[in-house]
Amino acid sequence: MTTRPAALAGLPLLEDLGDVTGKRVLVRSDLNVPLTQRDRSCEVADDFRIRQAIPTLTWLKDHGATVVCCTHVSRPHGKEVPELSVAPIAAKLAEYIDGIDVLENLRFDPREEGNDPAFVAELVSGFDCYVNDAFGASHRAHASVVGPPRTLPSAAGRLLEREVEVLGGLLVDPKRPFVAIVGGAKVADKLGVIRSLCEKADAIVVGGGMAFTFLAAQGRDVGASMLDESRVDECAELLGGSTPILLPTDVVALAPGGTFGDGERSGDVQTFDGDIPSGWMGLDIGPQSAERYASEILSAQTVLWNGPMGVFEDPRFAEGTRIVGRAVADGRGTSVVGGGDSAMAAEQFGFADKIDFMSTGGGASLEFIEYGDLPALEALRNAPNAPEGS
Ligand code: 3PG
Ligand code: MG
Numbered sequence: 001m002t003t004r005p006a007a008l009a010g011l012p013l014l015e016d017l018g019d020v021t022g023k024r025v026l027v028r029s030d031l032n033v034p035l036t037q038r039d040r041s042c043e044v045a046d047d048f049r050i051r052q053a054i055p056t057l058t059w060l061k062d063h064g065a066t067v068v069c070c071t072h073v074s075r076p077h078g079k080e081v082p083e084l085s086v087a088p089i090a091a092k093l094a095e096y097i098d099g100i101d102v103l104e105n106l107r108f109d110p111r112e113e114g115n116d117p118a119f120v121a122e123l124v125s126g127f128d129c130y131v132n133d134a135f136g137a138s139h140r141a142h143a144s145v146v147g148p149p150r151t152l153p154s155a156a157g158r159l160l161e162r163e164v165e166v167l168g169g170l171l172v173d174p175k176r177p178f179v180a181i182v183g184g185a186k187v188a189d190k191l192g193v194i195r196s197l198c199e200k201a202d203a204i205v206v207g208g209g210m211a212f213t214f215l216a217a218q219g220r221d222v223g224a225s226m227l228d229e230s231r232v233d234e235c236a237e238l239l240g241g242s243t244p245i246l247l248p249t250d251v252v253a254l255a256p257g258g259t260f261g262d263g264e265r266s267g268d269v270q271t272f273d274g275d276i277p278s279g280w281m282g283l284d285i286g287p288q289s290a291e292r293y294a295s296e297i298l299s300a301q302t303v304l305w306n307g308p309m310g311v312f313e314d315p316r317f318a319e320g321t322r323i324v325g326r327a328v329a330d331g332r333g334t335s336v337v338g339g340g341d342s343a344m345a346a347e348q349f350g351f352a353d354k355i356d357f358m359s360t361g362g363g364a365s366l367e368f369i370e371y372g373d374l375p376a377l378e379a380l381r382n383a384p385n386a387p388e389g390s
Helices: 048-062 087-096 117-124 158-172 187-200 211-217 229-239 287-298 319-330 341-348 363-371 375-381
Strands: 024-028 035-038 041-044 066-070 129-132 154-156 178-182 203-206 250-254 269-273 281-285 302-306 334-337
Touching (some): 041 087, 154 158, 211 281, 281 287
Parallel strands (some): 129 154
């Protein structure tokens, strides 16, 4: 018997379903993809998650199962919203694989997010087995995610298996040095994951809007930059720990009254070392910081990247994210990118295909790194057919 990686202990995999020939299998995928409005209908804007869902569906079909797939799309909050129908997603899926029925958006029914047992019973009715391949939704204790394994023989699909193996592997036994890059706007959303990474990583590199609360904790003036006063003490405590947390020394900032982002862009832009003058808003790490981060990343054996260094959709504040992302792609070690904005940045700057592993989950990958487990995985480990955990 081959031994499974520690991260997969106790988790039923497709092989643990036994013979699926002639069986009806319900697959929960995360086909929640960006849609764009075209005339009166919607189109899939990015099919990354759809492509990642194919191997499991193919495996089940090839092994003689009848497969029905289900997913949520966006956040309709229990109401039927025609623009959030699965129709364009099912059409895109059919370009890759035939003969898979896709149920309508699970979140049209309030009982999905309410984790209602009656909804679970309706979902599983007529099915012999359940497969969860929805890594991106596995941090949600929703009906379609945690309900079916209570009654049906169940398994993690290939995508979920791989996500857990790679992300779990980082937590169990990363090749060192292990450098984690954490960015994004809101510091409150990332402190839990930074706290957990302080125990696992050799260094943490911080950028994005969240960096300013750390800088404030060091006594720096941050001008009009994003700042969460309520988290300054917690940032100071983390900075006092034994794991080095790198912060930007120079910052690219926008003059008072300027505008930035996707729409209108105006105002003077300057780079400041140290304190940011009153009224100026830091929106990217500066060139010195980007180079320092890049050299830390290039010398690592394992790199985890979650969150951009600045407002990269605005070219005036994209350089930090581009340089850091380039280093992640060029590094000699293993590179893992959390979903969401960093995956988008990797695509935008054209180095996505040089990343070793691109997670399909944003929130899910953060929660998995923070807690080392997810509601969906716990549910699968409790399925009637689950193997003995070691
Ligand atoms: C995502 O896109 O992050 C996942 O599909 C989960 O969606 P949710 O954040 O709306 O639960
Ligand atoms: Mg999300």
